[in-house]
Amino acid sequence: MSDDLFSLNDKVVVVTGGFGQIGKELCGSFLGRGAKVVIWGRRQISDAQLADAFGEAVDRVAAYSVDIAKKASIVEVFEKTREAWGVPHVLVNNAGIDTQPSAPPEVSGPFEEFPEAVWRDVIDVNLTGTFLCCQIVGGAMAQAGRGSIINMGSIYGILSPVQDIYAYKLKKTGRAFTKPVAYSASKSGLYNLTRYLATYWGRKGVRVNILTASGVFREDQDKEFQENYCARMPIGRMARPSEYNGAMIFLASDASVYMTGANLVVDGGWSAW
Numbered sequence: 534m535s536d537d538l539f540s541l542n543d544k545v546v547v548v549t550g551g552f553g554q555i556g557k558e559l560c561g562s563f564l565g566r567g568a569k570v571v572i573w574g575r576r577q578i579s580d581a582q583l584a585d586a587f588g589e590a591v592d593r594v595a596a597y598s599v600d601i602a603k604k605a606s607i608v609e610v611f612e613k614t615r616e617a618w619g620v621p622h623v624l625v626n627n628a629g630i631d632t633q634p635s636a637p638p639e640v641s642g643p644f645e646e647f648p649e650a651v652w653r654d655v656i657d658v659n660l661t662g663t664f665l666c667c668q669i670v671g672g673a674m675a676q677a678g679r680g681s682i683i684n685m686g687s688i689y690g691i692l693s694p695v696q697d698i699y700a701y702k703l704k705k706t707g708r709a710f711t712k713p714v715a716y717s718a719s720k721s722g723l724y725n726l727t728r729y730l731a732t733y734w735g736r737k738g739v740r741v742n743i744l745t746a747s748g749v750f751r752e753d754q755d756k757e758f759q760e761n762y763c764a765r766m767p768i769g770r771m772a773r774p775s776e777y778n779g780a781m782i783f784l785a786s787d788a789s790v791y792m793t794g795a796n797l798v799v800d801g802g803w804s805a806w
């Protein structure tokens with residue numbers, strides 16, 4: 534049976550933060566569906582690293598270093614991308630920054646003391662960076678009359694973090710950890726950016742959707758954090774980094790051609806309570 538519905542053959546897919554934990558998995562799966570993949574990441578990635586990550590598909594991968602919080606930087610990599618492979622068909626706004634339970638006290642203390650500078654940094658990358666990528670890439674997509682944009686949301690952007698999950702930190706370190714507000718507020722803004730652009734570009738052939746993800750397992754997380762998180766998670770475990778691939782391929786491909794302005798929740802049931 535043909536699988537054309539989910540094909541990304543010859544489609545140019547930009548993935549911001551495409552060499553991070555989730556991003557690398559997404560890039561691999563887009564390549565597996567026939568796409569050409571352009572990684573826009575903070576770090577410069579060498580040819581050897583790309584070959585190591587993507588094997589024989591590496592001739593369909595390009596990687597450019599960019600700071601998505603800076604418009605001029607995005608314009609520069611957008612021009613390189615367009616020169617190499619034309620206006621992208623798909624943009625995945627995956628780059629983001631978050632505060633881990635291992636974060637130092639100055640960024641994980643009480644809300645009342647959360648530093649304004651850190652708030653601004655997180656908003657700059659997660660929200661303004663996504664806005665800028667949409668403006669530059671989405672604008673060109675609208676002119677071309679086609680495109681699919683997928684923003685990376687989070688359960689912490691639709692719901693408040695459950696602070697109890699981090700309560701073990703007080704016993705363990707003698708200091709309370711508060712999951713900061715900036716990540717939640719920045720991710721939350723993406724939901725209406727998505728809906729706004731879906732209606733704005735609805736008749737120009739550019740679809741805009743958001744995927745809501747939940748926590749991904751990492752070896753270096755505190756065991757207490759993992760246990761508390763999984764106890765709250767209906768499916769009983771954290772996500773594997775590859776477990777967003779299926780939903781992303783769906784949103785990127787023609788399989789979701791009548792879908793725009795939507796929130797696709799892939800969260801192990803977290804938001805179902």
Ligand SMILES: NC(=O)c1ccc[n+]([C@@H]2O[C@H](COP(=O)([O-])OP(=O)(O)OC[C@H]3O[C@@H](n4cnc5c(N)ncnc54)[C@H](O)[C@@H]3O)[C@@H](O)[C@H]2O)c1
Nearest residue numbers: 550553554555575600601627628629685687746747748749
């Ligand atoms: N890992 C999780 O538990 C989880 C859960 C829900 C949502 N998410 C979201 O998924 C996305 C990917 O997360 P991840 O866990 O793979 O994170 P990660 O830290 O492994 O990767 C993030 C990538 O974004 C890039 N980046 C950061 N700032 C940038 C900037 N200014 N310009 C360009 N690139 C920049 C980094 O270089 C990195 O490659 C993020 O948007 C995150 O908020 C992650």
